[in-house]
Amino acid sequence: MDQRRAEHGRNTGPVSLYGEFTLTANRKVRCAVSLTEKDLIVQRLSSSPVGRNKVVLSLKDCIGCRAYRGDDTADPAAYLTIFFYPLKRRWMSSGVSRQRAEQCFRLTGLQDPRANLEEAEKWARAVRERSARQQYLRDGVMMSALSRPSRMMLLVNPQSGKGPGAHGSTTTTIQHMLNEAGVTHTLVITERQNHARELVKEADLSQWDALVIMSGDGLLYEVINGLLDRPDWEEAVRTPLGILPGGSGNALAASIHHYSGAPPVFSEELLLSCGFLLCQRLVTRMDLVSVHLSSSPRLFSFLSLAWGFVADVDIESEKYRHTGAARFTIGTLVRLASLRVYRGTLSYLPVAEDDGEEDNPPLHHQAPPSREPPCQNSFHNSCHSNNSLKVRKAESTPSRSTTKAPSGPLDSLLLPLDQPLPGDWVVVPEEDFVLVLAMYQSNLAEDLLASPDSTPDDGFIHLFYVTGGISRAALLKLFLAMEKGLHLASSCQHLVHAKVRALRLEPSSPKGVITVDGEVVEYGPLQAEVHRGLARLITG
Numbered sequence: 001m002d003q004r005r006a007e008h009g010r011n012t013g014p015v016s017l018y019g020e021f022t023l024t025a026n027r028k029v030r031c032a033v034s035l036t037e038k039d040l041i042v043q044r045l046s047s048s049p050v051g052r053n054k055v056v057l058s059l060k061d062c063i064g065c066r067a068y069r070g071d072d073t074a075d076p077a078a079y080l081t082i083f084f085y086p087l088k089r090r091w092m093s094s095g096v097s098r099q100r101a102e103q104c105f106r107l108t109g110l111q112d113p114r115a116n117l118e119e120a121e122k123w124a125r126a127v128r129e130r131s132a133r134q135q136y137l138r139d140g141v142m143m144s145a146l147s148r149p150s151r152m153m154l155l156v157n158p159q160s161g162k163g164p165g166a167h168g169s170t171t172t173t174i175q176h177m178l179n180e181a182g183v184t185h186t187l188v189i190t191e192r193q194n195h196a197r198e199l200v201k202e203a204d205l206s207q208w209d210a211l212v213i214m215s216g217d218g219l220l221y222e223v224i225n226g227l228l229d230r231p232d233w234e235e236a237v238r239t240p241l242g243i244l245p246g247g248s249g250n251a252l253a254a255s256i257h258h259y260s261g262a263p264p265v266f267s268e269e270l271l272l273s274c275g276f277l278l279c280q281r282l283v284t285r286m287d288l289v290s291v292h293l294s295s296s297p298r299l300f301s302f303l304s305l306a307w308g309f310v311a312d313v314d315i316e317s318e319k320y321r322h323t324g325a326a327r328f329t330i331g332t333l334v335r336l337a338s339l340r341v342y343r344g345t346l347s348y349l350p351v352a353e354d355d356g357e358e359d360n361p362p363l364h365h366q367a368p369p370s371r372e373p374p375c376q377n378s379f380h381n382s383c384h385s386n387n388s389l390k391v392r393k394a395e396s397t398p399s400r401s402t403t404k405a406p407s408g409p410l411d412s413l414l415l416p417l418d419q420p421l422p423g424d425w426v427v428v429p430e431e432d433f434v435l436v437l438a439m440y441q442s443n444l445a446e447d448l449l450a451s452p453d454s455t456p457d458d459g460f461i462h463l464f465y466v467t468g469g470i471s472r473a474a475l476l477k478l479f480l481a482m483e484k485g486l487h488l489a490s491s492c493q494h495l496v497h498a499k500v501r502a503l504r505l506e507p508s509s510p511k512g513v514i515t516v517d518g519e520v521v522e523y524g525p526l527q528a529e530v531h532r533g534l535a536r537l538i539t540g
């Protein structure tokens, strides 16, 4: 249902500002405009029945507004434009999505152009203050927000998604929204793999209130690992990060949309939703998982770790990239046709019963994170991979010098990979897997709600595995159910879900693919530990 109509008639509270203006687009149409704490109410002053021409726009849906003079210096009028992105019914299909709804008024109440402009500015300030208050207040709690105005670095990967040329119009849409929201931004087009990583590793971060990535999840993975590779990593990793869907998977962007509580949307509608949430500039904590591989430097993951079916589909479906998000559906069907079983040992440290609600105060009350007890955080064992896949350059660079203090938090739950596990770890009895998937955000792709209960900072690795013996039909059913996040309710005997703090995976199949945040990493034994709320994410 059209949000404006749905809200029409509700109690909008006392009016704090009232004015009568004409529409910029049609000066013959006069409107009575009222501002309350929650809404902007626009009533056309015409012969139509009362209510027919009344529009109530929630200030929660407002990203910004502008007061200005027109080009004609002889015209004393001032203008007020307010930018809304309410959830509205789609034209062509059922359901709702965010759509742009600009309100433009012409103020001519006074002869003095300066006085008209001052009046428009007064309205703009009042709208901004009230919409900020509406957005910051969630369930009665004030959220932490970026400063207004904000300065963002917008990193765009021109090769992501459907490939070169595909990013032009999406970048324009987002820049337009940022301008409407009064966000100063600098556009950086990445030139090569690892460009973003090197850039954030060296950048003067004091110049930026946020780093925003418009790409797939791979570019954010680079940025996070670049931040954690800095000598000042503790401060750097708290730089708020934003993500806009520019790839074909867009898992984190889809997760942020899911956390907002809005019904699922895809492609351009997801872009508009994430753009809207970015413009709201509300920041939450985000868990990061540190991943140790057998002979590569430790890396940090914000999304997922996969082995078996999911990792294979991710990588094998590269050749269908031109189809966009459909590449995963095609890849899933192809891999289903040649379903494989992967051998190995999976172990994990479960979340204790009373472990879930540990202190994680709201950001604005929060002290800087304390250092954890000392623990070795980079080590090697004797396992050698004969995996023929090319491992990303970033992971294959030599380990950090032993004289340099390693960056990043210490891993207090992990022992060296070649040492036996502590007694409180669970070793999964099965050794044949169709897939192992660790998730720390809700979505694996735009249309795969793999971990519906995940939140950005719950401090859990949601570990899913499917054991060998599952039929093709049952696995297909699981993936179809995953589109709506209903796979756990399907009571499939082969699917197991556990909330864990750390895990170890020791594949015994000689070849295979392991992905971290959708990027191929060294194949072989690995272990991982979650660091609750280590990073900052703009979730709107």
Ligand SMILES: Nc1ncnc2c1ncn2[C@@H]1O[C@H](COP(=O)(O)OP(=O)(O)OP(=O)(O)O)[C@@H](O)[C@H]1O
Residues within 6 Å of the ligand: 157, 158, 159, 160, 161, 162, 190, 191, 192, 193, 194, 195, 215, 216, 217, 218, 219, 220, 222, 246, 247, 248, 249, 250, 251, 518
């Ligand atoms: N100009 C560039 N040319 C080539 N590669 C680039 C460039 N800029 C960034 N990259 C690399 O592209 C890789 C893939 O990026 P990313 O995952 O963000 O997009 P994607 O692969 O299209 O997303 P998805 O996996 O959702 O399809 C990243 O590892 C990044 O290093």
